[in-house]
């Protein structure tokens with residue numbers, strides 16, 4: 001892609017919500033904008049900044065707040081708002097005074113207060129949705145009162161989406177008792193979105209065609225995903241191996257050396273992302289299910305979850321499995337030894353698996369993961385979903401059966417073929433002239449003219 005006449009003074013500030021699954025796509029988007037000739041500064045907390053170099057692939061990383069020591073996601077939403085909404089205008093003024101005036105603020109859609117600041121300062125404001133367009137549409141329908149809570153009946157019909165069971169909706173919607181205030185915070189993103197100059201979704205047109213069209217009939221949304229470095233999409237080697245920044249330390253060499261010694265498609269990769277917590281009983285069933293499936297497995301168990309691992313697992317897995325605290329997920333998913341991804345269906349993980357052609361066993365835990373799992377199975381047909389038993393647990397036999405369904409036989413081959421189909425379409429979307437690439441180009445050229 002030819003660079004635009006580099007106007008180094010056209011300066012964009014990007015501010016993600018400071019958790020792993022939001023930083024990764026917004027940092028990648030930042031790199032893409034920087035590669036097209038914009039000056040891009042990404043703002044995050046001090047400790048996150050320490051995990052990144054001060055400049056990564058042309059993106060300048062700066063700290064907007066000290067570390068936020070909070071106990072819950074709700075508290076993080078509120079605390080980050082308090083702290084960052086105070087420092088953001090000062091930081092933007094500082095850039096202006098030092099000769100790098102800011103033209104545009106790209107903010108995480110979960111922080112609508114940032115758009116108010118952008119408007120007060122006369123900046124272009126762009127909202128970035130890190131979740132699926134389908135999930136955005138569900139929340140949008142609730143916020144507009146088209147779907148009222150508490151929900152009635154067993155299914156819902158929403159424009160642009162297949163009929164959804166109540167349990168296919170995001171858990172904040174159907175399980176409000178467990179998350180009493182999160183749904184309000186999540187819906188808040190629509191309170192001022194009408195005033196946003198741009199609305200980006202980390203998805204691609206083919207993947208969510210109908211709902212993207214519906215959203216586009218409401219607002220001028222732009223699909224810009226998948227925000228995955230191109231080297232992973234077409235196996236080109238570049239220096240940019242980092243997806244984003246790891247808030248957890250990956251055991252990269254251990255994972256990759258272990259995978260290098262395994263046959264093609266012989267490994268189940270298991271991860272539940274950066275936030276989900278499994279109960280002890282569930283960990284036990286999962287460990288037994290993995291052993292029973294008799295495949296190799298690479299299982300990410302964050303250090304904070306380690307104490308829940310069954311005590312006999314170490315001895316039992318020495319032959320079959322490798323348990324690590326964190327891994328370079330894109331490298332792992334790109335490795336030919338990986339035959340299946342047992343995933344919580346976080347949006348990034350889902351998009352990464354589809355974009356890299358890896359079929360899934362969907363084991364959603366909370367938030368939008370339930371909706372993503374529905375799409376993985378019924379719409380994209382690139383995986384199977386585990387059934388939860390009457391105790392609210394996924395049993396070992398169920399795990400075994402689901403893994404075998406993806407790893408073996410005709411059904412497994414069909415799921416793999418479908419996953420590879422999405423991989424091809426994902427690459428097309430971000431390649432030069434593809435739908436996502438054109439949308440990014442359009443944004444860049446308009447921003448350069450403002």
Ligand code: UDP
Nearest residue numbers: 021273274275300326327329346347348349
């Ligand atoms: N990830 C990783 N290594 C791991 C597990 C996850 O690099 O061992 C990355 C993964 O590639 C994804 C992000 O962490 O980009 C997790 O985001 P996702 O939306 O899947 O889930 P969340 O953590 O937000 O629940």
